[in-house]
Amino acid sequence: MAYVDSDFRAHYFEMLRRKRLYSGIVLAIFVLLLASGFLLANDRNAGGFLQGMPQVLDFPADVVADAAPKVAELPAHLVTYFPALLETVNIAAVSTLAGGVLAIFVSLLSTRGLARFPRPIPVFRRFMDLCRAIPEIVIALILIFVLGGGPVPAMIAIAFHTIGALGKLFSEVNENADLKPVEGLSSVGASWMQRMWLGVVPQVAPNWLSYALLRFEINVRASAILGFVGAGGIGYELKNTMSWGQGKFDEAAAIFILLFLTIVVFDQLSSAVRNRLTHGRAVL
Amino acid sequence: MLAIEGLTKRFGTNTAVDAASFTVDEPRMIGIIGASGAGKSTMLRMINRLTDATEGRVAFEGRDVLTLRGKARRDWQSDCAMIFQQFNLVPRLDVVSNVLHGTLGRRSTLATIFNLFPREDIHRAIDILARLGIAEHAAKRAEALSGGQQQRVAIARALMQEPKMILADEPIASLDPMNAQTVMEALRRIHEEDGRMVIANLHTLDTARRYCDRVIGMRKGRIVFDGAPELLTTGAARDIYGAGADFSEEATSTEIREREPYAEAALRDAEATV
Amino acid sequence: MLAIEGLTKRFGTNTAVDAASFTVDEPRMIGIIGASGAGKSTMLRMINRLTDATEGRVAFEGRDVLTLRGKARRDWQSDCAMIFQQFNLVPRLDVVSNVLHGTLGRRSTLATIFNLFPREDIHRAIDILARLGIAEHAAKRAEALSGGQQQRVAIARALMQEPKMILADEPIASLDPMNAQTVMEALRRIHEEDGRMVIANLHTLDTARRYCDRVIGMRKGRIVFDGAPELLTTGAARDIYGAGADFSEEATSTEIREREPYAEAALRDAEATV
Amino acid sequence: QEIDGFNIGILGGENAQDRLNSYQCLADYTEEALGVDVKLFAPADYNGVIQGLLGGTIDMAWLGASAYAATYLSDPEAVEPVLVKINLDGSYGYHSIGFARKDADIASLEDMEGKVFGFGDPNSTSGYLIPSIEIPQEGDAITMEPGDYFQDVVFTGGHEQTIVAVNNGDIDAGVTWADGQGDWADGYNSGALRKAVDAGLVDMNDMVEIWRSKPIPEGPVVLRKALPDEVKATMTELVDGIYDRDQDCAYNIAAGETLGFDPIDHDAYLSIIEARKSQSN
Amino acid sequence: MQGTASHARYAAAEALLSRKRLMAFLVPGVVLAYLVYIFFAFDIPGLAQRADLENGRTLIRDAYSYKTHVTRDNRSGDVSVSIEGERKGDYPEGTAPEWVALGEETVVTLPRGHEVRFLPGNALVYDFPEGDPRADIEARIEDREVVTDIGEALPDHVSLSSSRLNITTEAGRVSLTNNRTEVFRYFTGWELFFFTLDSPYHGHSFWSIAFGERIDSERTNIAGAVSDFWNNAMWRHKDVAWAIFETILMAFLGTAGAALIALPLAFVAARNFSRLWAARFGVRRIFDFVRGVDGLIWTIVLSRAFGPGPLTGALAILLTDTGTFGKLFSETLENVDSKQIEGVQSTGAKKLQRYRFGVIPQVIPVFLSQALYMLESNTRSATIIGAITGGGIGLLLTQAIITQKDWEEVTYYIVLIILMVMFMDSASSWLRNKLIRGE
C-alpha cells in the first residue's frame, strides 16, 4: 500500500499546471478586452468617464429643482397620465397573452417526444430563434409605418418577440416534462390535443406561468420604451415631457413615478406569485 | 381471440422481438417472463400500438390490429388497456380525473379539454375505485398516493376503458412486496370476475407461477417457452434466463437473500482485522 | 482523553440532546446508534463545534472544547475531523483539491485563496488517496465519482487534517451495501493503523456490532445504552429504538430478510384465492 | 487655456450617417483651424444635443430657436449664439407651415375642427412652439387641448415624420418648416418639405397649405460659453467664412441654398424664450 | 357498496369535477372578456381603415429594389443620371446606362415598351407601347406653368396641377416641375452594394477581380476591391461595421461591468451572508431602483454628464444590469448548498476560506451562465439604446426607418442586427459550454 504509482502524481501536477495556465489566459484576455473596450468607448464618447462622473447628478438635480416647487400639481399629473399608463400595461398584457399562447404551441411543436410532427421541429426552432433575434423596436417602427401609430404596432412587436423568448423557455420546460403520463394517455387512445392538455400541461403549467409572469414584467418595460418611438402609452408622454426639459420636468417626474411604481409593483407581484408557484401549492 | 404471428420489431440492427407467435383462444391470465432486454415491453407496446411493429400480424377478434389507422387505432387502444411499471399517471391531477382518462378515446377532444365528463362516467370511476379499495383517495392528487395505490389507480383507468384485454408491463416492478401483492391480486380478481384477458410482463418466476394460467418465456426476442406454470421447471427457467448451471432461482427473485453470504464474509473479515 | 458531561442542546422547546455524558479514555472506535431524531447528529456537530451547545462540557486532552473561540476553535476543528452522510465535498472541484481542504485550518488564508497549496501537501494528499485506493481518480471532479468513492475522498480530507479524532455522521447511510462495506472497513483500518479515535453515528445495529469497540445508544436525546457491542441484546435494542415487544432486529437492518415471512404469507393468500 | 478636443453636435433631419457625411467638411476645416481632434455626434433628437451642450460634452451645434431657448432656460451660462444662417434674399427667418392633404377637403384651420392635428418634436420651434402659440390665436374656438377643438393633438417625433404622417393620412394636418420662398410645388426653396420632395417622399400636388406663421428667427449656431475666447473667435470666423471658402460645404451644413452665416446675439431670441416660458408649467 | 357512503363519494367527485369545469371555463372566459375590452380600447376595428397597405407594398418593393433617376435641370438643360438620386450614386458627367440615350433629345427606355423623351424647350413625351389603351402624354413648361395635352378628365395614372405633373405607371414614374424633369426607373436588387460607380471594379465579376488581370494599375485587385468595398459611399460598409462593433461593445462593457459590480453587492443582499438587516434592505432597494428605471431613461440621465456616444450607452446598460445581476446573484447565493460550506467549515477553515472553497466554486458557474445569457439579451438592448441616443447600429436603423426612404438599407440593417444577435447568442452559449462544462 505504500507504493504509489508516480503516474498519478505526474498526471495531477500536469493537470494543475494546465488549469492554472488556462485560467490565467482566460483571465488575461478578459481583462484586456475590458480595459481596451473601455478605453475605446471612452475615446469615442463626447464626454469622458472621469470628467463626467462629477456631473452624474446634474440632470436629476435639475429635474428635482424644477419639479419640487410644483409638487402640489403632482397628484393632478398622476391622474392625467394614468390612462397612458393603463395603455402601456395593456399592451404588455395582451402581447404576453398572445405571445404566450403561440409560444405554447410552437414550443410543443418543437419539443422532441411531444411534437405532433417530428420532422419540422428544426423549422419551429429556427422560427423561435428568429423571433427572439429581432428587437421589438424594429418591428414596431416598421408596423408604425404601415399601420400608423398607436398601441397595436407595439403590441404585435412585443408579442412577436415574446413568442421567441417564451417559446425557448417553454420548450426547455417541456423537455424536462415526464413523458410517462403522455404515454399512459396514448395507451388509452387519446388524441394529440388530449395528450398535451391532460398529460403535459398539468406538469408544466406552473413553470410556464412563472416564466410568463417574468416576461410580462419585462414586457411592461418594453412597451414603455416603444412609446419613445411613437407607439403610444406612457413612454410617449415621458419622452415628450423629458425632451421639453426645464418647465415640464414636473410632469416628467410624475410620469416617471407612475412608471417606476408600476414596474416595481409588477416586479414584486410576479416574484411573489412565482415563489408561490415554485415553492408552495400550485394553482392548477 | 388473440392471434399473434411472426411479430417482429427491429431497432436498427438490434432485433428486439423476433418473429414471436402465439394464440390465445379464451380470456386467460398470461404471464410473460424473460431477462431484461428480452423484448417483453416491446411486444406489449406493439400489441397496444404504442410502438409500430416491423413485421408480423396481430389479430384480435377478427381485427387486424397492426393496420389500424387514426380513429380505428385509437378505438383499438381503448379496447386494449395498458398498465405500466411506472404507473404513467398524470401526477398533478386528482385520482378521479386520472381514472376518467380511460374514456378519452371515446369522448370528443373539446369536451374532455373542458373537463366535461358525463355524470355516469364519474360515478363509474368512483365505483371502480371503490372496487379497488381506494375510493377514499378519489380527490387527492395522484402523486400524493403510495406506489401501490397509484398502480391501482392505473388499473382503475384501465378498467374505465372497459377493455377487452389488459396489458400490464411489469406492473409490480417498482412496488414493495406488500403493494405488489395487492396489485397482483387486483389484476387476478379482475380477470376472474370480469372475464377479461390479462397479459402481464413479470420479472420474477414466482409471481408468474402464483398468479398466471399460462406463462410465456422470452429470450433475446424469441419465445422460448409457452405453457402452464407447472411446466416451468428450473431447467426451463435456465433456458429463459440463459443462465448456466449455477443458476439459482433466487437470482430472479425480489427477495434479496443473496446478500447474506456477503454480509457474513464481511463480518469474518472484520473479525480478522480486529 | 474525551470527556463529555451533561451536554445539552435545545432548539426552542425541543431538546435534541439531553444531558449526555460519557468518557473515552483511549482511542476507540465508538458507534452511536438511535432512531431518527434521537440527537446523534446534533451531538457530533456540537463536539466539532459546528453547532453551539446549550449546556454542558466537552473536554479533550485538557482542552475545554466548548469555550474555544476564533483561532483556538478552528484549531480544534482541524484536530477533530468530520465526515458527513452526504459527503459534503465541493463537487465541482477535483478530488485532490477537496482533500487539500483538510489543511485549510493550518495554512494562511491568502495563499489558499489563490489555490496555492504547498507541494508536499499535494504529495501527501495523493498518498492518502492511494491508501484509500482511489488515487487514480485524483484529477477528476468529485461529482464524477460514485458515492462510495466520494465518501472515501471525504475520509481522505479528514485524514489530511491529521486529526486526533474522527467524527462520522452516518457515513454509510447514502451508500449501497457494497460501498458501505468498503467505507466502514476504511474507517476501521484507519482506527487500527493510525490509532485515531473514531466516533460514528450508525443507523443499523449490525454495522455497529461488526465494526465498533463500544456502542452508545441514544433515545430522544438521552444516552440510554453504553457498552460493548456484545451487551447489545434485543432487549437493549428495544429500549434504544423505543419499540414494543414485536420489535425484531431486522427492522433496522439493511438486509431485507424480514420480507420473507411476508412473501410466504402472500403465497399462502394467493393459493387461497386461486 | 487649452482644449484637447472639439465636439460638434448635429441635429436630425436625415439619415444619421448622411448627416455625419454632410458635416465632415466642417470637421476637417475645424481640425485644421484648431489643431485638435474633432468629433461629430448625431444623436437621435434635439434633446441629445441640448444635454450635450448643457453638460459641456458638445462644444458647438446649430440649434433651432426653441432648442436654444430650452438650453438658455436650463442654464443661461451654458451657450451663446454666434451666427445665423442667411436666406437667399438676405433674411434670416422662416415659417412654420400648416399643411394637409388636398383630397381631405381641408383648406384652412376652420376645416380642421374635429380632426387630428400633428406637431413634430416638442423642442422644435416651427414644429411645436410657434404653432402651439399662434394657432389658438387664429380663432376663438381654437385651443390645443386634445379633444377640444381638434379631435386629437399628437407629436409625430420630427418634421419628416409629420410630412409622412399627413401624406399617409395618419393625421389630418401637421406643421413643419419652410422658408416660404419659391414654389409650393417644389416644397419651397428650402425646408423640410423641400427635402421630402427631393427625396421623392411626397408629391406636393397632393398637399395644400392651410396656415402659415409669422416669420420665425432662424436658429443660431451656438458655442459653449466656457470655451476659451480664441477658440470661440476661430470657430465663429470659420463658420462665418465658410460660404466664401467652400460653397458646397455651406450647402451641406445649411441643408439647402444659403448666402452663408451672419453674426447674431441672444436678444434676437428673447421673444422665442418668452414663448417657450409661456408654454411651460 | 351502494350506500350513503358511495353517494357521498359520488357527490364529492362531482363537486370536484364541476369545480375544475368552472375553472376550465372561467379562465378562458376572463381572458376572452379582456381581449374584447382590448379590441375596443385599442380600436382594432378602426385599424383596418388606418392601415395603409400601399405603404407596406412600397416598403417591401423598396426592400429589394432601387430606382435610378434621370433628371433634367429645366434651367440649364443638363441631363444627369444617378442611382437613388443621391450624389454618391451619380453617373459621371456625360455617361449613362444603356437604357438612357443622351443627346439633343434624351430618350429613356422603360420596361414593357414604355418610353419617355425629353424634348428641347422643357418638354417631355410619355409613349405608351402599341396596343396600350392609355393615350400618350405630351407636356412642357410655359411661363413657369405646366401645359399638357391631357383633357379635363385626368386618367388614374396622372396627377396634375399648374406647377407639377406626375405620371405613375407600372413601368416607372415621371415628374415635371418648373425646375426639373425627372424619370424614375425601378430595378431589382441592391445596386452598388459592392462598388459605387466611381470605383473601377464596378461591373466586374468576382471571378475577374480575384483571378483576372489587374483592373486598376495602382493597386492589386484584391487590395483595391476590398478597399473600395469597405469605403463604399453608398452602403458605407465601414461605418456599418463600426456601428455593429460599437453596439456589441456597449453590450459587453455594460454586462461585464455590471457583473463585476453586482458580485460583491450580492453578498451584502443575500440573506444567508449578510447579518445587517439594514444593509441588506438598502442594497436590495438600490437593485430594485436601478433595474426599475429602464436603461433608456438612464441613457437620458447620463447623457448630461457624458454626452452622446458608446460609453453613455454602456453605462446605462451597466446601471440597469447591476440591478438585474444583483437580484439574480443574491437569489443564487441564497440557494447555495450549505453542505459544501459545512464540509469546509468542519476542517477549521476561516470565513474567507469558507467563501472561497464552499461558496465560490458552486456559484461561479451559475453567475457566469447568467452573465453570458444577459450578454446576448443586452446586445438587443444596446441596439435599442443606441437608437435613442447612444449610437451604433440601432441609430442607423431608426434613422433610416424614420426618414422612410432607404428601405433597402433598413432591410440590410435588420438582417445585420438579426445576424448579430444570433451570433452573440451562439457565441455566449459556446462560451458557456466551454467555461462551465469543461474547465
Ligand SMILES: Nc1ncnc2c1ncn2[C@@H]1O[C@H](COP(=O)(O)OP(=O)(O)OP(=O)(O)O)[C@@H](O)[C@H]1O
Ligand atoms: N426505443 C428503442 N430504441 C432502440 N432500441 C430499443 C428501444 N426500445 C427497446 N429497445 C431495445 O429492444 C430490446 C428489447 O427491449 P425491451 O424493453 O422490450 O425489453 P424488456 O424485456 O422489456 O426488458 P426490461 O426487463 O429491461 O424492461 C432491448 O435490447 C432494448 O435495448
Ligand SMILES: Nc1ncnc2c1ncn2[C@@H]1O[C@H](COP(=O)(O)OP(=O)(O)OP(=O)(O)O)[C@@H](O)[C@H]1O
Ligand atoms: N437546526 C435545527 N433546528 C431545529 N431543530 C433541529 C435542528 N437540527 C436538529 N433539530 C432537531 O433535533 C432533534 C435531533 O436531530 P438529529 O439530527 O440530531 O437526530 P439524528 O439522531 O441525527 O436523526 P437522523 O437519524 O434522522 O439523522 C430532532 O428532533 C430535530 O428535528
Ligand SMILES: [Mg+2]
Ligand atoms: Mg421492459
Ligand SMILES: [Mg+2]
Ligand atoms: Mg442525523
